[in-house]
Amino acid sequence: MRLPRVGEKAGFQISKKLKPCGDQPKAIEELTAGLDDGLRSQTLLGATGTGKTFTIAHVIQNAQRPTLVIAHNKTLVAQLANELRELFPENAVHYFVSYYDYYQPEAYIPQTDTYIEKDSSINDEIDRLRHAATSALFERRDVIIVASVSCIYGLGSPASYHDMSITLRKGEEWDRDEVMRSMVALQYARNEIGFERGTFRARGDTLEIIPAYEERVVRIEFFDDEIDRITIADPITGHPIHQEDEITIYPASHFITPAEQRKRAIEAIEEELEERLEQLRRSGRLLEAQRLEQRTRYDIEMLQEMGYCTGIENYSRHLDGRKEGQPPSVLIDYFPSDFLLVVDESHQTIPQVRGMYHGDRSRKETLVEY
Incomplete structure (x- = not known):
């Protein structure tokens, strides 16, 4: 996939049916x-x-x-x-x-x-x-x-959103199970029955995905460990609409973080938690300290096990690796x-x-x- 460059002509073209007039x-x-x-x-x-x-x-x-x-x-x-x-x-x-x-x-x-x-x-x-x-x-x-x-x-880091996307090309060598593991890392869920946006399913040598930003199905057919065909299909009838030589799948969530970066973020969250708990206990605010510890420990456990938690935007500074006071993306x-x-x-x-x-x-x- 070729990224668009800054300064490159965009290609906007207004419908020729209308012309400016008056002022x-x-x-x-x-x-x-x-x-x-x-x-x-x-x-x-x-x-x-x-x-x-x-x-x-x-x-x-x-x-x-x-x-x-x-x-x-x-x-x-x-x-x-x-x-x-x-x-x-x-x-x-x-x-x-x-x-x-x-x-x-x-x-x-x-x-x-x-x-x-x-x-x-x-x-x-x-x-x-x-x-x-x-x-x-x-x-x-x-x-x-x-x-x-x-x-x-806050919307999550654009760098992580782009870097964690995967590009699949016809004729490339890909193991089907490796693509499925990549889908899970992008927060797509495997669902063989309730096939909907943000899910994927496997049928023999065929993998079907409904991207988070699409209404149509991306069907990837493998021949051994090679991508044989990439087809865009109707989600209701399953009929092919057209074929593609290349497709990029973006994450199912804007708040996505690579595993290694998430591990560093959890360590930073725990470090800040201990500092804040010490401040609260020193000033005699034991109730606030207990509230903070209970909530944050639960969120850390969710991040470790699931890769996300409710209110994940509260930890965006650590997940993005930003310094204190830097605005979120x-x-x-x-x-x-x-x-x-x-x-x-x-x-x-x-x-x-x-x-x-x-x-x-x-x-x-x-x-x-x-």
Whole structure:
């Protein structure tokens, strides 16, 4: 698999059926000139219905850079994604929002000594769309991702996500069992009956996988220890759709860590735990120390046995090998360095980003304290 290079022409091409008119050509020219001159930020003002999205689409086409569009609610994100798909029918336009149907974050209210455990319900289809968005950034340059403010939350290391992916080519020597072990390492589950996204199954010399970001089946047929055929198939009928010479399978979770790195992370978590427990006991806060030790020991055991745990994002600093105070990886870190950022309705979106960041930080500071 050839990685797209920074500065390489993306290949954006707007549908030729529509042409700019009115003030749009002037706005497109000035915004494009600003990008060429290296301006850090520019503002496009226009009343509702004046074609701001169409204008920005032409700027994206002129800039030829991967683009992140941020909007302040899911409805607007869906609307923008659909509009941009119509404008760029040959390019990759993806939708990235929070995958929770219901989310109760972990919290503690010290005034009433009330601990609220994390509870959530994940929307499987939105999770697939998130994986489709991040995997596309490693495969091509002509990518537009339309996201809500959930893109500011931790997502796992893009380096680990890419490095742990496996590329299979027709004619290569691969042992079928070795590929299956690789699938387990990528947090795919073997399931011969409930075949769904993020699972794989083996039938003789044939291995079938439904990647975390796909709706279709990847069928890999082996002849002895050689990949004989790679087929994309319909998940319902099993009928082949087309054949591929090469396929890359990305992890089933964004929070993925190689085994050796996970081992080092567990050691660092245990070391920090002992330091924190000593601080709490020295100040006479025995209840807080007991809470912290019980929760963290359980999470460490889950990481050792399963490779993941509930609330794994709480340990992302150690899993990524970051220093104290370094920010976690977010969706922006999956983009190449020359990407274009578009903030829709910035008068609402930017205050919302600030509010959600500070609200999340306040909740976590209380959890750390108690």
